[in-house]
Amino acid sequence: xxxxxxxxxxxxxxxxxYRTKLSIVIWFGLLIxxxxxxxxxxxxxxxxxxxxxxxxxxxxxSDADSVKQKITHRIADFxxxxxxxxxxxxxxxxxxxxxxxxxxxxxxxxxxxxxxxxKAVQDTFQNEPRxxxxxxxxxxxxxxIPRLQRYAASKGIxxxxxxxxxxxxxxxxxxARQSYFAEEAIGFTKDSTEFLHTEHLILVDQNRxxxxxxxxxxxxxxxNLIADMKKLLEK
Numbered sequence: 001x002x003x004x005x006x007x008x009x010x011x012x013x014x015x016x017x018y019r020t021k022l023s024i025v026i027w028f029g030l031l032i033x034x035x036x037x038x039x040x041x042x043x044x045x046x047x048x049x050x051x052x053x054x055x056x057x058x059x060x061x062s063d064a065d066s067v068k069q070k071i072t073h074r075i076a077d078f079x080x081x082x083x084x085x086x087x088x089x090x091x092x093x094x095x096x097x098x099x100x101x102x103x104x105x106x107x108x109x110x111x112x113x114x115x116x117x118x119k120a121v122q123d124t125f126q127n128e129p130r131x132x133x134x135x136x137x138x139x140x141x142x143x144x145i146p147r148l149q150r151y152a153a154s155k156g157i158x159x160x161x162x163x164x165x166x167x168x169x170x171x172x173x174x175x176a177r178q179s180y181f182a183e184e185a186i187g188f189t190k191d192s193t194e195f196l197h198t199e200h201l202i203l204v205d206q207n208r209x210x211x212x213x214x215x216x217x218x219x220x221x222x223x224n225l226i227a228d229m230k231k232l233l234e235k
Contacts, residue, residue, distance in 0.1 A: 080167035
């Protein structure tokens with residue numbers, strides 16, 4: 001009887017010790033997890049990557065000298081007319097961050113969705129003179145200035161804030177593929193005879209450098225775009 005009691009007490013002690021150790025392990029794991037979450041939410045949160053090549057490999061740099069040496073890609077000069085007839089160039093966008101995308105007014109599929117989501121970007125930054133939106137028509141032979149003007153009116157697009165651009169097809173397609181990497185690496189070497197269609201939104205900083213690429217049909221991606229634009233404006 002005494003031996004049985006001793007065994008019972010011993011087992012109780014072992015189980016208690018096991019539960020105590022298990023609790024310590026669980027709490028220690030939770031502590032590590034919370035610390036990691038806190039670190040991931042703060043480390044690098046104020047910085048955005050740079051994109052220097054059409055495969056959109058992000059490059060993370062923190063000091064100005066490294067950026068100057070390693071980030072060689074810039075959006076090329078351009079000159080197109082918007083829905084108001086105004087000529088828009090890189091000078092028009094000097095010292096601004098902007099979102100670039102490619103669309104056409106007759107598009108029945110992704111373009112309307114992209115335009116509706118980009119409206120949230122316009123509305124968020126409508127009173128911010130350092131932010132703009134630029135949409136290049138990929139059917140400029142159809143999208144005349146009057147047609148773009150009607151499209152803008154039907155979509156609530158603000159003149160001066162959001163530019164719908166038209167011009168020479170070859171110039172737009174070359175700019176899209178060579179400067180904005182519009183179709184990533186697969187489109188980098190295409191010529192202007194091959195139709196351009198992409199859901200990408202490209203975030204460009206004040207120095208003509210690409211800082212983000214987003215899927216313009218996904219609300220979450222557009223939310224991320226807005227957050228990243230706010231980060232750039234804090235600089």
